[in-house]
Amino acid sequence: MNAFFALRALLFAAEVLLGSLPIMALAFLGAVQKRASARHLGFAGAFGALAVLPFLMLLVPSPIRILLPAAPQQIPPDTLSSAAAAAALPAPADAGFSLDPATVALALAALWLAGALFLALRFGVGAWCLAHLKRRSRPFALAPEDMPKIAARCRECELRLAHDDTGPITWGISRPVILLPKAATFWPRERLHAVLLHELAHIRRRDSLVQALSLAVCAVYWPNPLVWMGARALRREAEIAADDSVIVAGMKPSSYAGELVRLADEFRAAKPALATLSLYMAERSSLEARVESVLATTSVRTGVTVMDVSKAACLALVSAAAIAFACPSLAQDSAPTSPAAPVAPTPPTPTPPAPPALPVPPEAPSAPSVAIHVTAPHISRHAIERAMRAEREAMRELQKVDWKRIHLETEAAQREAREAMERARPELDRAMAQLKNGELQLKVNEETMRAVMETRPEIEAALRNVGPQVQRALEEARKNLAKAEIDMKVRAKVDRDLHDAQVKIDMHDNGDNPDAATPDEN
16 A cells, blocks of 8 residues: 555544534533423434535545655666676665554555444344344234324334233335334223324434434444434434423323333343344333433423524535535645666676676765665755745745634624614514405405495385385374374363363362353353
8 A cells, every 4th residue: 555545544543533523512502401302403403414425525625735855866776887786775774663654554444344334244143133023023003093193194113922021123215114012002092092192202303314314423433422412412312302292292291201110110121132123112121211302391392494404404514515625635746856866777688708897896886876765865855844924924825814704794684684674573474464454454445345336226126116115104293293293282172171170160069150260251
């Protein structure tokens, strides 16, 4: 292996491993959110960024280059005469132990490959165990009244019953499987609904796909402990997010927490081989955190939206591209063209009678051609100095830029824009409400006028028909009023005459003079 290629391989491996540190650190910093689904999405985005980071480092050109000197030119030994070579070449040094870049690169590559193959073998054993577990299980059909009340557009998974107490477990990407333990046939309906809602939440969020991605990233970045911590956190947040889905579906938090504790107590934990690729509901490692999250009254249990997924994907891609852009690359200075060394003439084949003619003292001046070993490093050092000088100039230009001021001005402009939007929001809402009310009133007035115009001929016809009847009714009313007035006057006179007659009768009975009692009649 070429030394320069070995150095580039070592630098690439170091950059990939070191670049995974800030990405996982950002994922852990984003884990302070209240929603478990958002935390799970953050870890999933970090693993996606780690998956594309090596490819971006190969594709994205880096502006930072480390220039290495060119290898010194070597003169073939057959170009020198035997005497000159013997005089110019140094004495052979004692062979000692030395670590060249090619040996180090091969050793580290073998170590990394051994770890990756071990993890791949472990994952393969887990996949074989899941397939064997599925073959030993049987389909499990539920009665319609035992199915949870959820909206299902199609057959989302396959429900199976294990031959022993293994479960509840979910796995599979294209054909998901929910495996319930053998005792699930005797479960109460509330526990069965809780388990099915929990496992369906895993399937609908594609947690098995995210879990497989995290395992592949762990196999590549296995020397990084943050990657393993992130994979464990991703698994825990997936379980908590599925628990939140059950609570949102309407189950009481205290009842669900009790079911989780009973499931962890009654059924055995999943085997290590199964735990790599499957999602085990009764896993005891994160049971305490899950119960606390279920019973917490301040937890936000809403899921993620398409916009949240798009933002996480963009953030992961941008962070990986930024790290790939910031990593330096190696370059080697071009080898200087050296003048061809004078080739010593081959002496003619000596004849036996003239052996003393073999010495070649006139050809000794060809030895200065060995000075090529000294000129090549001198030219390479000048090239390195020029490159380093250019790099320093570029760094000074970058240091002159006030990045902090630009960042503060950008934040201030964004803050002013948000404040302006908040101040204008009430006026905008009021204008929209007025516009909506005005459109509604205009619509009502138009409909009323249209109805009036449509019924106008009928109203006019009715008025024409009712006019004579109204006149006749008014005439009859006037006549009745006049007659009633006359009747009232006659009745009043009759009442007065009856009263006078009664007074006379009373006076006659008492022996008085009736003429004196009624002077008005004379």
